[in-house]
Amino acid sequence: MLTASRLxxxxxxxxxxxxxxxxxxxxxxxVVTGSNGAGKTTLLRICAGLAQPTEGTIERSAARAxxxxxxxxxxxxxxxxxxxxxxxxxxxxRIPERRERIGMLLERFGLWEAxxxxxxxxxxxxxxxxxxxxxxxHEPELLVLDEPxxxxxxxxxxxxxxxxxxxxDERTFLLATHDPARVEPLASGALxxxx
Amino acid sequence: xxxxRSIPLPALAVSSLVLVTTALAFxxxxxxxxxxxxxxxxxxxxxxxxxxxxxxxxxxxAWNAFRYLWKRDPRADLxxxxxxxxxxxxxxxxxLTGSIWAKVSWGRWWVWSEDELVLFLVLYLFYCAYFMLRxxxxxxxxxxxxSAVYALFGVVLIPVxxxxxxxAKEFLHPRVFTLHGPNFGGWILVTYCVAQxxxxxLAYTLYRLELGGKRLDARLRDLRELVA
Amino acid sequence: MNYVRxxxxxxxxxxxxxxxxxxTLPAMLLFVAAVFVIFHFALPGTPSRLETTGFLWVAILFxxxxxxxxxxxxxxxxxxxxxxxLAPCDRSAIWLAKSLAxxxxxxxxxxxxxxxxxxxxxxxxxxxxxxxLLADLGICGVGTFLGAMAVVTRARDLLLPLLFLPLxxxxxVGAVGASVSASPGRYLGFLAxxxxxxxxxxxxxxxxVVAE
Numbered sequence: 001m002l003t004a005s006r007l008x009x010x011x012x013x014x015x016x017x018x019x020x021x022x023x024x025x026x027x028x029x030x031v032v033t034g035s036n037g038a039g040k041t042t043l044l045r046i047c048a049g050l051a052q053p054t055e056g057t058i059e060r061s062a063a064r065a066x067x068x069x070x071x072x073x074x075x076x077x078x079x080x081x082x083x084x085x086x087x088x089x090x091x092x093x094r095i096p097e098r099r100e101r102i103g104m105l106l107e108r109f110g111l112w113e114a115x116x117x118x119x120x121x122x123x124x125x126x127x128x129x130x131x132x133x134x135x136x137x138h139e140p141e142l143l144v145l146d147e148p149x150x151x152x153x154x155x156x157x158x159x160x161x162x163x164x165x166x167x168x169d170e171r172t173f174l175l176a177t178h179d180p181a182r183v184e185p186l187a188s189g190a191l192x193x194x195x
Numbered sequence: 196x197x198x199x200r201s202i203p204l205p206a207l208a209v210s211s212l213v214l215v216t217t218a219l220a221f222x223x224x225x226x227x228x229x230x231x232x233x234x235x236x237x238x239x240x241x242x243x244x245x246x247x248x249x250x251x252x253x254x255x256x257a258w259n260a261f262r263y264l265w266k267r268d269p270r271a272d273l274x275x276x277x278x279x280x281x282x283x284x285x286x287x288x289x290x291l292t293g294s295i296w297a298k299v300s301w302g303r304w305w306v307w308s309e310d311e312l313v314l315f316l317v318l319y320l321f322y323c324a325y326f327m328l329r330x331x332x333x334x335x336x337x338x339x340x341x342s343a344v345y346a347l348f349g350v351v352l353i354p355v356x357x358x359x360x361x362x363a364k365e366f367l368h369p370r371v372f373t374l375h376g377p378n379f380g381g382w383i384l385v386t387y388c389v390a391q392x393x394x395x396x397l398a399y400t401l402y403r404l405e406l407g408g409k410r411l412d413a414r415l416r417d418l419r420e421l422v423a
Numbered sequence: 424m425n426y427v428r429x430x431x432x433x434x435x436x437x438x439x440x441x442x443x444x445x446x447t448l449p450a451m452l453l454f455v456a457a458v459f460v461i462f463h464f465a466l467p468g469t470p471s472r473l474e475t476t477g478f479l480w481v482a483i484l485f486x487x488x489x490x491x492x493x494x495x496x497x498x499x500x501x502x503x504x505x506x507x508x509l510a511p512c513d514r515s516a517i518w519l520a521k522s523l524a525x526x527x528x529x530x531x532x533x534x535x536x537x538x539x540x541x542x543x544x545x546x547x548x549x550x551x552x553x554x555x556l557l558a559d560l561g562i563c564g565v566g567t568f569l570g571a572m573a574v575v576t577r578a579r580d581l582l583l584p585l586l587f588l589p590l591x592x593x594x595x596v597g598a599v600g601a602s603v604s605a606s607p608g609r610y611l612g613f614l615a616x617x618x619x620x621x622x623x624x625x626x627x628x629x630x631x632v633v634a635e
Contacts, residue, residue: 012333015420050505051635052336065511075506077436077497079443084436091432092510094425118443134506264631321589328586331576340631341572345586351624352590355617359593362613363600 001026001061001172008055009042016042029186032176034193040176048144068140070148074131078120082130093138105133124151145175207400214393221386242292244391248398249289252282257350260343272339277406281398286319310360321349429512433520447493451532455486459543475544476602480595487529491566492583494525495574508633518629526563550607557614558598565590568625571632593617
C-alpha cells in the first residue's frame with residue numbers, strides 16, 4: 001500500500017526528515033513514535049499526499065479518494081455546524097446516501113444531539129470526535145492518523161479504540177502516537193523517529 | 196540549447212566585451228544623426244535593444260517555468276529564476292535609458308505619454324513582485340511551483356498589456372520598425388543589429404555567470420549537509 | 424456533473440461562512456463609501472467626469488483587494504486547506520468556487536457602491552455598468568488565484584496587492600476606456616478577452632499552486 005525509500009524533507013534550511021524507509025503492506029498497522037520535533041507529522045503528511053518529499057521516493061497505491069487523514073487540526077470549519085461540515089465533505093468525496101452515513105457516524109461518536117451547533121461551540125474533545133467522523137466518512141482504504149487520541153477524554157478514547165478494532169482487518173493504518181502501548185495489540189509494525 | 200550550454204564562459208565574456216565595444220563604436224561614430232531627434236536617437240539604439248533583451252529574458256524565464264511544471268526538471272526552476280533576474284537587471288537599464296531619452300526629447304525625466312515605456316514599468320513591477328514572492332517562501336518544491344506559475348502569468352501579461360495600451364491610445368512611440376519593414380536603412384539598421392546582438396550576448400553571459408554561481412552554492416550546501 | 428456539484432458545494436460553504444461571520448461584506452461596503460468621501464476631499468476643485476470615473480475604478484479595485492485578502496482566511500486560519508486538497512475533487516474547483524463566492528461579495532458591494540457614486544459624483548452609463556461586471560470577473564478570477572498563492576507565503580497580506588496590481592492594469596485600461604470612450608464596445612470586448620484568457624490560465628495552473 002505504501003512504500004517509502006530514503007525519504008527526506010527539508011523546509012528551507014531546516015531538515016525535518018532524513019533517510020526514512022517505510023513499508024506498509026495492505027492491511028498493515030504501522031505505529032510511528034518519536035519525541036516532539038522528530039518529524040512524525042511531516043512524515044504522515046507526506047504519506048497522506050499533503051506534502052512532497054525533498055529527497056527519496058514514496059509510492060502509494062491508494063488514490064486520493066481512498067486516503068483518510070487526521071492531523072493536528074481537525075480540518076473542519078468552525079463557523080459551520082457539524083452537519084454542514086460533513087455534508088460538504090460528503091459531497092466532495094461523492095459518498096452515496098451520505099445523509100444516512102453522516103447520521104450513523106454522528107450517532108456513533110455521540111454528536112447527534114449537537115449536530116446543528118456550530119463547531120466553534122464544541123469542546124476540544126467533541127471537535128476531535130467530529131474530525132474522526134470526517135476521516136471515516138468516505139470509508140478510506142488507508143487511514144493516516146496523527147496522534148488521534150490527543151484531546152479525547154476516556155469516553156472518546158474508548159470510542160476510538162472500538163472503531164480501530166472494528167476496522168482493523170478491513171483497512172490499512174498509519175498511526176502516530178505518544179502512547180504506543182494503547183495500540184500495541186493492533187499493531188503489525190513500528191517505526192521510531194529520532195530527532 | 197545544448198550547444199549553447201557547451202560554449203565556455205570565458206569565450207562568452209570575451210564575445211560580450213567585443214560586441215559591446217563594437218556596438219558603442221557604431222552608435223557613436225558610424226550611425227548617422229537622425230534629422231528629427233539628433234543625439235537622443237543614439238540612446239534609442241540601446242533602449243530598444245535592451246528592451247527586446249529584457250523581454251527575451253522574461254520569455255526565457257517563462258519557458259523554463261513551463262519546463263519545470265511540465266517535465267518536473269528541478270534544474271529548470273533555478274534557470275527560470277536567473278532569467279527573470281537578468282530580465283530585471285536589463286529592465287532597470289531599459290527604464291533608465293528610457294528616462295534619459297525622455298529627458299533629451301521632452302525635457303522631463305519621465306513621460307506618461309510614452310506607452311511602451313509605461314507598459315514596461317508595469318511589467319517591471321510585476322517581476323519585482325515575482326522576487327518578493329520568491330523570497331517570501333522557503334526554498335523547496337512549493338516555492339518552485341509558485342514561482343513557475345507566476346512567471347507564466349507574466350508572459351501572458353506581456354501581450355495583454357500591449358493590447359491594452361494599443362487600445363488606449365494611438366501610437367506615440369516613434370516606431371522603429373513599421374509594418375512595411377524598417378523605416379530606415381543602411382547604417383542605422385546595421386548599428387541597431389550590432390547593438391541588439393551585443394545586448395543579447397551580454398545577457399546570456401551574465402545568465403551563465405549567475406547560474407554557475409548559484410549552482411555552486413547549491414552544491415556546496417548539499418555537501419555541507421552530507422558532512423553534517 | 425461532479426465538477427459542477429463540487430463547485431456548488433464549495434460556493435455554498437463560502438457563502439454560509441460569510442453569512443455567519445458577517446465581516447467581509449460590511450467592511451467592503453463601509454470601505455467603498457469612505458473611499459468616495461476621501462476622493463471628494465482629495466480632488467481639489469470640481470472634478471470632471473473623466474477624473475471621477477478614474478477614481479471609481481480605483482475604489483472598486485481596492486475594495487476588491489480588501490475582499491480578496493480575506494478570501495482564504497478560513498482556510499488559512501483553520502488549516503482547512505488541507506481538507507480541500509485531500510478531497511478527490513479537481514483542484515481547480517477550489518479556485519472556481521472561491522472566485523464565484525468573492526464575485527458575489529464584490530457585486531453585492533457594488534450594488535451599494537455604484538448608486539452611491541452616482542449620488543456623490545456623476546450618473547453612470549450603461550457601458551460603465553457592463554464594464555463593472557466584466558471587470559469583476561477578471562478581478563475575482565485572477566485575484567483569488569493570487570490570494571491562494573499569497574496565503575502560503577510568509578508575507579501573506581502584504582504580497583497580494585503586489586502580485587495583483589500589475590496584472591490588474593489591463594482591467595483598469597479596459598474598464599476606464601469603456602466608461603469614458605464614445606465606442607465602448609472595443610474595451611468591453613477586450614475585458615471579456617482578458618477574463619477568458621486568464622480564467623483558462625488560472626483554471627489550468629491552480630493544481631500547481633496547491634501542491635506542496
